[in-house]
Amino acid sequence: MGEILLSTINLGKTFGEVIALEDINIQAKSNSVLGLIGSNGAGKTTFIKCCCGLTIPSSGSIMIGKEKISQGSLEYLKDIGAVLEGNRNIYHNLTILENLHYFGGLRGLSKKVIDARSEYLLELFDLKTKAHTQCGSLSRGMQQKVSIICALLHQPKILFLDEPTLGLDYDASLAMKQAIREIVSDDTVIIVTSHDLRFISDVCTELVVIQRGKIIYQGDVASIRKLSDHSNLVIKITPNSKNPEISQFINLSTFDKDSGVYQFKITSSKDIYDLIEKMQVQNIEIENITQRDYALEDLYIYLNKQDL
Amino acid sequence: MKLFITEAKRSIAAIKHYWLASLTDLIVYLAGFIFLYVFIKGNFSSDSAVASETVSQLVIGYLIWFFISISLSYFANGLYTEMVTGTFEQINLTGTRVFWLMFVRFLVNSIRFAIIILPLALAISVITRIPYNFNTLTLILFLLLEIGTIGIAYLLAGLTIRFKNTGQLAFVLSILLLGPSLMNIGVNTLIEKAAATFIPLIGAQTLIKQTLSGASSSINWTQVAIIAVNSIVYLILGLVVFEICLRNSKKLGILNRY
Numbered sequence: 001m002g003e004i005l006l007s008t009i010n011l012g013k014t015f016g017e018v019i020a021l022e023d024i025n026i027q028a029k030s031n032s033v034l035g036l037i038g039s040n041g042a043g044k045t046t047f048i049k050c051c052c053g054l055t056i057p058s059s060g061s062i063m064i065g066k067e068k069i070s071q072g073s074l075e076y077l078k079d080i081g082a083v084l085e086g087n088r089n090i091y092h093n094l095t096i097l098e099n100l101h102y103f104g105g106l107r108g109l110s111k112k113v114i115d116a117r118s119e120y121l122l123e124l125f126d127l128k129t130k131a132h133t134q135c136g137s138l139s140r141g142m143q144q145k146v147s148i149i150c151a152l153l154h155q156p157k158i159l160f161l162d163e164p165t166l167g168l169d170y171d172a173s174l175a176m177k178q179a180i181r182e183i184v185s186d187d188t189v190i191i192v193t194s195h196d197l198r199f200i201s202d203v204c205t206e207l208v209v210i211q212r213g214k215i216i217y218q219g220d221v222a223s224i225r226k227l228s229d230h231s232n233l234v235i236k237i238t239p240n241s242k243n244p245e246i247s248q249f250i251n252l253s254t255f256d257k258d259s260g261v262y263q264f265k266i267t268s269s270k271d272i273y274d275l276i277e278k279m280q281v282q283n284i285e286i287e288n289i290t291q292r293d294y295a296l297e298d299l300y301i302y303l304n305k306q307d308l
Numbered sequence: 309m310k311l312f313i314t315e316a317k318r319s320i321a322a323i324k325h326y327w328l329a330s331l332t333d334l335i336v337y338l339a340g341f342i343f344l345y346v347f348i349k350g351n352f353s354s355d356s357a358v359a360s361e362t363v364s365q366l367v368i369g370y371l372i373w374f375f376i377s378i379s380l381s382y383f384a385n386g387l388y389t390e391m392v393t394g395t396f397e398q399i400n401l402t403g404t405r406v407f408w409l410m411f412v413r414f415l416v417n418s419i420r421f422a423i424i425i426l427p428l429a430l431a432i433s434v435i436t437r438i439p440y441n442f443n444t445l446t447l448i449l450f451l452l453l454e455i456g457t458i459g460i461a462y463l464l465a466g467l468t469i470r471f472k473n474t475g476q477l478a479f480v481l482s483i484l485l486l487g488p489s490l491m492n493i494g495v496n497t498l499i500e501k502a503a504a505t506f507i508p509l510i511g512a513q514t515l516i517k518q519t520l521s522g523a524s525s526s527i528n529w530t531q532v533a534i535i536a537v538n539s540i541v542y543l544i545l546g547l548v549v550f551e552i553c554l555r556n557s558k559k560l561g562i563l564n565r566y
Contacts (some may be wrong), residue, residue, distance in 0.1 A: 015561060046561065054397050055561040077403035084564075088394035091318075098321045105314025106402035106409070134325060150398070 003030045004065070005079075005157050005189045006051065011060035013046055013213075020046045021213045024060070028158065028189040028206070033180060035204030035221070036193040037300065043213040044193040045085055048160045051191075052082050064158070078107070081151030085162035085193070089147035092136035096127060096146050099135060100153060107154045114153065121149040125179055141172025145179065152183060159183070161192040165199050177203050201296040209303055216303050224299050230265040232298075233272060234290045237262070241285040248278055260287070311404065315416045323420075334424060341428040344370070348436050364441045365517055367429050372450070372513060376457050378421060380478050382414045383461035384468045391472070397564045407550055410465060414458065446519045449535070453512035456539035460509075462546030466553035472565060511535045 004027050011024040021043045028034045036044045049055035051062055053069070053076075062069045064076045083089050090099045097118060104114035122128045125145045130138065135146055144164060151159060161180070165173045173196070180203045184190050194200050200207070201221055209217035232253065237244070237260040244262065246252060251271065255262040264275055272291075279286060323330045344366065352359030387410070390396040400406060433440055460481060467474050512535050515528075557563050 013561075020561075049561065049563075052397075052401055054400055054558060054563050056555070056559045074403040074405070077401060080401065082401055084394075084397055086394075089398050091395060092393070093325055094318065094321055098318070102314060102318045103398070103402060105310065105317070106399065106404045108310065108403075 002186070004028070004063075005030050005187075006191070007063045008047075008051070009061045009063070011047070011050060011062065012058050013043075013050055013055065014058045019213050021050070021057070024210075024213075024215060026208055026215070026218070028191055030157070030189055031184060031186050032205045033184055033190045033192060033203050034206040034208060035200040036191060036208050036210060037195075037197065037200055037296075038210035039304070042210045044210055045162055046213075047210070048082065048084070048162050048191070048193070051158075052080055052160065053077065078154060079157040080160070081154065081156035081158070082160040083144070083147040083151050083162065083164060084160075085166065088143075090135050090143065090150055092143075093134065095132050095134050096122070096138075096149075097131045099146060099150055103150045104153050109154060117153050117155070118149075121152055124182060125149055126175070139172070141168050141175065144168065144172070144176070148179065148183075157188055159188065159190045161190060163193055163195070165194055165196050173199060197296045197300060207296070209300065211303070217299065221296070224296055230267045232292045233264045233266045233275065234292060235262050235264070235275070235279070236260055236287045236289075237279075238285040238287045242283065244279065244282055244284050248282070249275070251275075266291075311409065311412050312416065315409075315412050319416050319420060337421075337424050337428060340370070341432060345432050345435065348432065348438065352436075352438060359438050360441055363433075363436070363438045367432070367440060368442070368446070368450075368516055371425065371429070372453065372516075374421065374425060375418060375454060376509070377482065378417055379414060379454070379457045379461040380464060380482055382417050383410055383458075383465040384474070384478050386410070386413060387465050387468050388472075391469075391564055394564060400563065406554060407462065407547060410462075411458070414461075441519070443519060445532075446516055449512045449516045449519065449532070452532075452535050452539045453509055453516070456509050456512070456535075456542040459539070459542030459544070459546035462543070462550040466546070466550035469550075469557050469563070470553035472562075511538070 006026070006028040008024050008026045011021055011026075012019075013021040024043075024047060026034075026047075036047065038044050046055060050057045053074070056071060064079050067076070069076050091102065094102065100118045101111075101114055104117070109117075118131075119128075122131055125148070127142065127145060127149070130142065135143055138146065148159075148161070148164070164176055164180075168176060177199065180190055180192065192200070192204065201224075204221050207217065207219060207221050207224070208215055239260060241260070243257055246255065249262075249264065251264045251266065253263050253265050264271070266272055266275070272289075276286070276289075348359075348363050348366075352363060387396065390399065399409065429440075464474065464478055464481060467477065511531060515531060515535065554563075
């Protein structure tokens with residue numbers, strides 16, 4: 001990671017009495033994927049729209065590289081690409097190539113550049129064979145890819161993806177992950193929002209948690225597991241096995257008798273052996289054991305509890 | 309120019325994909341002109357000077373109606389469609405000034421329809437052997453009228469961006485603007501005088517009719533100057549309202565809502 005491509009300084013937005021964003025200070029560096037998470041209405045989309053000039057902030061400032069964005073300026077948009085949530089970001093009555101030529105033309109790109117970039121991006125997103133297909137007849141996943149290609153056409157430094165996996169099936173979501181990994185580069189940062197925490201932890205290198213317009217956590221994804229002194233051991237017992245005597249397990253954190261899944265907090269490998277031994281003493285048959293590090297889901301749940 | 313080519317290509321692509329819709333447009337315009345032809349043929353003889361004046365008025369009235377409709381439609385309705393389909397924010401993200409893009413769209417579509425309409429209008433004149441009295445002044449007045457109309461279209465588009473649903477406002481405006489193209493408005497009463505002075509579309513249409521009747525020599529040039537100033541004021545006012553509404557919509561975070 002290197003150069004700071006986007007930074008916000010005390011960014012704030014109010015809609016009447018409602019505070020949508022309050023003192024947001026974010027730095028997004030090149031060659032990174034920054035994940036923005038938070039519940040509905042937390043302020044993620046407002047943040048993106050403020051950065052894109054689609055919503056005018058009430059306070060604070062936004063810097064692209066070292067330059068502060070002045071309101072009304074459109075020049076900085078050449079460094080920005082965005083796929084916005086829930087929108088049709090492309091014309092469904094046009095083919096993929098027609099969309100690319102249209103948006104490329106509006107961005108002032110030459111035909112030669114549009115052709116070259118289209119070929120590269122269609123290949124990257126595996127859409128070359130569909131280039132002459134009207135977007136309205138593509139699957140949701142493909143339409144989302146076309147939106148991303150349109151947003152990447154002018155090689156922006158900052159790419160915003162607001163809920164890119166919304167409505168996508170597993171395969172399309174997987175393809176989206178791969179695409180994000182491939183497009184992030186030394187001079188690009190991707191800022192992505194999603195409610196799919198697994199998706200975020202898989203693709204993001206940095207994380208910002210927003211709740212009620214405020215940042216409640218900021219850090220790199222890799223260090224999340226270091227936030228806790230324990231990891232989780234998930235033990236699934238066989239359906240025929242008798243239920244364990246819960247009182248015997250002081251480190252039990254959650255359990256579901258119906259599915260036979262028990263989760264324990266463990267701090268060392270000794271804890272694992274002790275657990276298995278106690279289970280054997282109680283004649284409990286174990287179907288499988290999984291060790292899971294402290295993860296984004298745990299952090300998110302913890303932060304939400306703290307925030308209540 | 310680049311923007312014009314980009315927009316023209318998009319328009320051609322849309323025609324290609326929805327050729328049936330374009331074909332029905334063509335049929336409607338053709339039917340209008342056939343009706344006009346039958347009407348002219350049945351009521352006027354080719355050697356009459358009155359026929360030339362009346363037919364010219366009919367045709368120019370039709371053209372004015374046509375271009376005003378396109379202006380209003382491609383500004384306000386076009387924007388509304390963008391907001392409903394969700395591409396409006398993407399357009400804002402391209403860095404192209406929206407007001408400029410809208411003007412180019414209007415220009416492209418005007419040319420597109422002019423390619424159909426003008427040959428048909430010419431054909432009527434050739435077939436009926438009734439010449440039109442169009443002259444340079446008619447063209448100048450027509451352009452002034454169009455500038456004023458674009459100003460009103462910007463105003464309407466701005467209100468659409470800010471308030472989303474403007475109800476029957478476009479319809480009310482078209483009635484106000486199109487009325488004088490279909491009937492003669494005098495300058496006898498105070499209201500008529502005020503309308504002719506402050507609404508460029510009404511004043512211009514009245515003067516256009518005068519040029520068609522061959523009365524160009526008696527044209528009130530002060531009135532032409534007033535129309536020119538009015539049209540420019542309407543255009544500036546429309547643009548200012550449009551930009552204020554766009555900014556206001558961004559402040560409220562409702563740019564893409566509909």
